Amino acid sequence: MTKRVVTLAHYYTQPEVQQMADKVGDSLELSLYAQEAEADIIVFAGVRFMAETAKILNPKARVILPDADSTCSLVTQTDVTQLAKWRNSYPDHVHVSYINSSAEHKALSDWIVTSRNVDDVIAELYSQGKKVIFSPDRNMGAYLNFQYGYDMPLWSAVCEVHDKFNETALNEAIGAVDAAHLIAHPESPLPVLQRAEYVGSTSGMLNWVKGYQGETKDVIFVATEDGILYNMRMARPDLDLRQAPIYAGCQCNSCPYMKLNNVEAVKRAQDGIGLEIDYLTTEQMAAARVPIERMLAFSQRYLA
The missing domain is CATH 3.40.50.10800 (NadA-like)
Structure with a gap:
């Protein structure tokens, strides 16, 4: 068969x-x-x-x-034994984990989120009066704390690709063109995200580009892994789309994995x-499935 x-x-x-x-x-x-x-x-x-x-x-x-x-560096930078100790030090908090995490990590979580639904899930938890800890992405958590005034304790891992985007190099690139826009993935450093006019998931950024109605001569800088630029250029070949520069000044930021x-x-x-x-193991999968399915059920209402 x-x-x-x-x-x-x-x-x-x-x-x-x-x-x-x-x-x-x-x-x-x-x-x-x-x-x-x-x-x-x-x-x-x-x-x-x-x-x-x-x-x-x-x-x-x-x-x-x-x-x-x-x-993924978010996985390799996270010692699950230490994560469990950290999680246990906040017994009255809900542990929200980004999907960029190992199965063992997910099994220690109450909720799993993606970059597309993290804002909605955490807003819902806070509206219920709950306290939240967030792992593993420090940059994403810092942005959420800044953007919404949360005080979530954060784990310390970063995406090695997104963490390279650099405010100084970005300022130089933007200053070299007549008009520019910046969109960014929330795994990027906070100074970069504070400059962006749109912060969102990979699909969110793609949809932003598809719906862009500004001047086609403007430059749109994209602070995320370079693979999505293929999809963006397929959707909008009329636009000047460029990857945001990293600390070395180049626009050459790829995920090696x-x-x-x-x-x-x-x-x-x-x-x-x-x-x-x-x-x-069956036990690992069962424990990890609970927060994943909780997220998927929640997200159904936000998907077309």
Whole structure:
């Protein structure tokens, strides 16, 4: 019997990999798709925590990551033993964790959020009079505290890609053009986010670009991983879209882990060769599934 293979690709993967996928999206879109996918094998062209999330949501499918080294600095910078101690030091707080986290990390969480729904989830918790701690992304948490006046204790990890965006280099780039706009992902440093006229998820930024109605001669700087620029330019070839500069001054900021998902690696994974997500215990998956499904149920009302 022919096995049904479903291939998922994040916006940060290479264009040729996205073209191989059954679904391209951000973390929230791909999580929802994985949950409902009628697949024997799910090939996840992304990073390990994404493949783990797909396995948690669709445990009957074989989930394969094309390259075992496709990790995330938010995961590698988080010692789960220390995280548990930190979490336990706030027994009266709700632990909200960004989806860019390991399965073990998720199992220590009350809620999982993505960059698309984090504002809504935390606002809802505060409206209920609850106190929140936020992990693992320090930059995202700092922005939420600044933007909404929260006082959430924060974990200390950062995305090594987004953390490179630099206010000084950005000021120089903006000063060199006649008119500029800045949109940014909330994993970026707070000084960059404070300058942005739109801060949002990968899909949110893509939708902002699609709906842009200003002067086409204006320069739009995008503070996120460079993979999404492919999708933005496909949607709006009339616009001058540029990646925001990093501290070194270059506009050359890629996630090395996402780029391990090359065409050959994805083809091998479609044949069943790669890192299979078969190492999570039933107990780990059950514990991690609770906050993920809580987030997905909440998010249904915000998705078209």
